[in-house]
Amino acid sequence: MSTKDTLNFISQQIHIYYGLSIVILGVIGGIFNIIIFTTLKIFRETTCAFYLIIVSIVNIGQLLIALFVRVLSEGFKTxxxxxxxVCKVQIAMAGWCNAILFTGLCLATIDQYLSMSKYRHFSNLRSAQRNILLTCIFWSIYCILFLIYWDTTFGTCTVIDSRFAIYVTRFQYPILFGFFPLTTMITFSLLAFYSARTLVSRQVNIVRLSRDRQLTAMALIHVLFVVITTLPHVIYFTYSLNQVSKDPEQIARNNLIFSITVLIDYSSYAVSKLLFGKTEF
Structure with missing residues (x-):
């Protein structure tokens, strides 16, 4: 077996075993989170929990629509x-779920910070519901671009417009779905963490104190895993933009690295869910 065939075989096996494990754990964990946030009274009427419910629902959709399809393609060659x-709809729905996921996490961290600051009047369930509705409408309109500019060419689902391809590779993935949401989440997570630590010195109801600290911990741990698992993929994707090679062995090696970083990216959907129920400051 040549080096190229070995690398391709490794990539295939990683998708089958690791990819499928992420799908199963992520879906189970997402359902578990939804049950917790919708049944426990301490979380049911909080805005941060509402955002995390939306994020959990979208996570399940992203795992089934994007990752499972990738496992079928790369692991089982189907x-x-x-x-x-199918190409157009799958790409549009995967892009929509990804956009809602990052926006929901950004809104959750911003809301959790606001709820523990002097701007807490901006944190309410009605505003959160309106924000999610507007978010869904905006990204639904945006994802029409995927229906237009993605199609099947020679049996491969790809961008069919060169100008849109430049936009996707130079801005959408590294900036819009990478640097911008990650920076927002890190900033407001740290602000929320600081506010949660200082709540104990204020005259705050003990129930609210416990709830806010736990919600902040949940949001923070989710953001932490998203950042850690997303950065390798964003960095390698940006690096690969300037790498052009026609060597089959090098292409296979690049595809293996790309596959590993993609699966690491998706692993945050499963791992963070398992830690939610045990996280508290």
Whole structure:
């Protein structure tokens, strides 16, 4: 077996075993989170919990729509996106889930900070519901671009417009779905963490204190895993933009590294869920 075939085989096995494990754990964990946030009274009427419910729902959708399809394609060599309309719909829905996921996490961290500051009047359930509605509408309109500019070419689901391809590779993935949301989440998570630590010195109801500290911990641990697991993929993706090689062995090696960083990125959907129920300052 040549080096190229070995690298491709390793990539295939990683998708089958590691990829499928992430899908199963992520879906179970997402359902578990939804049950917790919707049944426990201490969380049910809080805005941060509402955002985390939306994030959990979208996580499940992202795992089934994006990662599972990738596992089928790369692991079992069954690419359902070879059909034109499947390619368009799958890419649009995966992009929509990804956008809602990052926006929901940003809103959750911002809201948790606001709820423990002098601007707490901006943190209420009605505003959160309106924010999610506007977010869904905005990203639904945005994802129409995927329906237009993605299609099946020679059996491969890809961007069919060169200008849009430049936009996707130079701005959408590294900036819009990378640097910008990660920076926002890190900033407001740290601010929320600081506020949660100082609540104990104020005259705050003990129930509210416990709830706010736990919600902040949940949001923070989720953001932490998203940042840690997303950065390798963003960095390698940005690096690969300037790498052009026609060597089959090098292409196979690059594809393996890309596959590993993608699966690490998706692993945050599963791991963070398992830690939610045990996280508290």
């Amino acid at each position: 690419d359902i996106r070879s059909i034109s309309w």
